[in-house]
Each structure stands twice: as C-alpha cells, then as structure tokens.
Amino acid sequence: MLVDSHVLVTGATSGIGRSCAIAFAEAGARLTITGRRADRLAELADELPGEVTTLTFDVRDRDATRAALAEVPSPDVLVNNAGLAAGFEPIQDGDEADWDAMLDTNVKGLLTVSRTLLPGMIARGNGHVINIGSTAGHEAYPNGAVYCATKHAVGAITKSMRMDLLGTGVRVSTVDPGLVETEFSVVRFHGDADRAARVYEGLDPLTPDDIAETVVWVADRPRHVQVAEVIITPTDQASATMVHRR
Ligand code: NDP
Ligand code: 8X3
Numbered sequence: 594m595l596v597d598s599h600v601l602v603t604g605a606t607s608g609i610g611r612s613c614a615i616a617f618a619e620a621g622a623r624l625t626i627t628g629r630r631a632d633r634l635a636e637l638a639d640e641l642p643g644e645v646t647t648l649t650f651d652v653r654d655r656d657a658t659r660a661a662l663a664e665v666p667s668p669d670v671l672v673n674n675a676g677l678a679a680g681f682e683p684i685q686d687g688d689e690a691d692w693d694a695m696l697d698t699n700v701k702g703l704l705t706v707s708r709t710l711l712p713g714m715i716a717r718g719n720g721h722v723i724n725i726g727s728t729a730g731h732e733a734y735p736n737g738a739v740y741c742a743t744k745h746a747v748g749a750i751t752k753s754m755r756m757d758l759l760g761t762g763v764r765v766s767t768v769d770p771g772l773v774e775t776e777f778s779v780v781r782f783h784g785d786a787d788r789a790a791r792v793y794e795g796l797d798p799l800t801p802d803d804i805a806e807t808v809v810w811v812a813d814r815p816r817h818v819q820v821a822e823v824i825i826t827p828t829d830q831a832s833a834t835m836v837h838r839r
Pocket of ligand 1: 603604605606607608609610627628629631651652653674675676677678679698725728766770771772773774775776777778780811822836
C-alpha cells in the first residue's frame with residue numbers, strides 16, 4: 594500500500610522523525626521531510642532511496658509553514674512528529690520561554706500543519722494523519738506540567754480530528770511512546786548531554802526505529818482499518834515514573 598505513496602514527516606532531522614522517513618522510504622514511499630536544520634535534511638535526502646523533497650521551516654511560524662507546505666502535493670500520509678520538551682522544573686520555577694516553545698511547537702505547530710494539509714486529503718477522499726503523542730499524554734509527572742499538557746492536547750486533538758473527519762476517508766491515528774533515546778533529553782536539558790544520558794541509564798530504552806516500525810505498520814493497514822491509538826513503552830517502563838534500572 595505504501596509503494597509510490599507520498600509521506601510527509603515533520604521533524605525528520607533527528608530521532609523518531611528521521612527513523613520514520615527511512616522506514617517509509619524503505620517501504621517504497623516518496624518522502625517529503627521537514628525541519629529547521631537544512632543541512633541535516635539534505636544529508637538525509639542523500640541517504641534515502643527514491644524521490645525526496647526537503648522543506649526547511651519552523652512549525653511555530655504559521656506563514657512560513659503554510660508557504661512551505663504549498664510547494665508539495667497533498668500527502669497520502671502526514672506524520673505530525675516535530676516536537677520537543679524544554680526544561681524540567683516545578684511549575685513555580687518554570688521558564689515561560691520554554692513553555693511557549695513547547696505549546697507553539699507541539700500544539701500550535703501540529704494544528705497549523707494539519708489545517709494546511711487536511712483540505713487536500715479531504716478533497717481526494719483519502720489520507721492518514723499519524724500524530725506522535727506520548728505516554729505524557731496519558732499521565733502527568735512532576736516537573737513536566739507543560740510538556741504533559743501539550744501531549745494531552747495532542748490526544749484530545751487526535752480524538753476530535755477523528756470525529757471531524759468521519760466520512761471523509763481520512764484516517765487519524767496517534768502513536769504514543771514512552772522513553773525513546775533520541776536528542777529529546779539533550780534538547781529538554783538545553784544541551785546537557787550528561788544529564789540527558791542519565792535518563793536512559795540502567796534500562797533498555799526504545800529506539801527511534803522501534804517507533805518507526807509501528808508508525809509504518811499503522812499506515813500500512815488496509816484502508817478500512819483505522820488504528821486509533823498505540824501506546825509503546827520499553828519493557829523496563831511501567832509508567833512515567835516507574836522505571837526499572839539495573
Ligand atoms: P528529537 O529532538 O530527536 O527530534 C525532534 C524533531 O522535531 C527534530 O527533527 C526537530 O528538527 C523537530 N522540531 C523541533 N522543533 C521544531 C520546530 N519548531 N519546527 C520544526 N521542527 C521542529 O526528539 P524525538 O525524535 O524524540 O521527538 C519527536 C517527537 O516524539 C516529539 O513530538 C516528541 O515529543 C515525541 N516523543 C518523544 C519521546 C522520547 O522519549 N524521545 C517519547 C514520546 C514522544 P529541527 O531541530 O531540525 O527543527
Ligand atoms: C517523552 C517521554 O517520559 O519524557 O514524551 O515524557 S517522557
């Protein structure tokens with residue numbers, strides 16, 4: 594089903610998005626990959642088999658997002674992956690610039706991309722939006738109020754989107770991972786790689802390829818099958834705060 598389909602992945606310069614782009618390309622899809630780091634997009638485009646378009650924009654910039662997405666045909670599959678956590682403090686010590694970055698990227702960016710691309714899917718009578726949520730969209734944890742709020746928002750948006758699109762032929766899914774070792778924690782801790790490494794110390798975290806495999810599986814179901822939600826954690830993780838470390 595994915596051969597010659599057009600898949601657009603936001604946030605493909607690293608981690609889960611990068612692995613999704615590779616996995617979809619290996620499944621025979623034509624890719625549009627996006628992110629802010631043009632050099633990384635170009636490197637990935639060189640690595641991928643098949644046809645690849647790169648679009649460099651910041652999903653927080655609504656006009657730039659709309660203008661960039663106007664350059665490509667409506668995709669068969671949209672993977673809304675671009676996102677981040679910024680900071681890890683109790684709310685009373687939180688940095689408002691971090692809060693804005695998370696809300697503007699994880700919630701408003703996802704909305705802008707979806708709003709721009711959905712009319713084309715609806716007009717064609719088929720399409721698939723796969724949002725990358727999180728276990729942080731199912732439970733809250735200390736020092737994560739705003740990140741958890743953004744991922745709860747992604748869960749709510751996904752559910753409403755599925756209702757709004759009922760009867761259009763457009764499928765809506767969410768894939769919600771627990772701990773995946775990517776650049777996520779380095780970004781969360783503002784570049785402190787040692788602190789980031791400690792998040793995954795003594796356990797076997799998920800890899801971005803684990804998530805990509807599932808995202809491709811979700812996309813590759815027959816058209817009458819809509820996988821609503823997949824939650825994936827490492828075997829060493831039972832909840833946001835219950836993690837087994839050796
Ligand atoms: P990475 O930091 O490795 O990748 C994040 C990607 O998002 C990068 O490609 C980055 O590209 C892109 N991105 C971030 N901000 C923007 C922006 N303003 N505009 C455009 N692109 C942006 O982290 P992950 O791969 O782990 O994260 C991907 C998604 O998975 C996020 O939504 C995250 O919340 C979610 N997730 C991650 C988990 C984990 O444990 N790692 C678990 C559950 C969910 P660039 O910097 O080039 O713009
Ligand atoms: C990322 C996983 O546990 O840091 O969504 O919230 S966690």
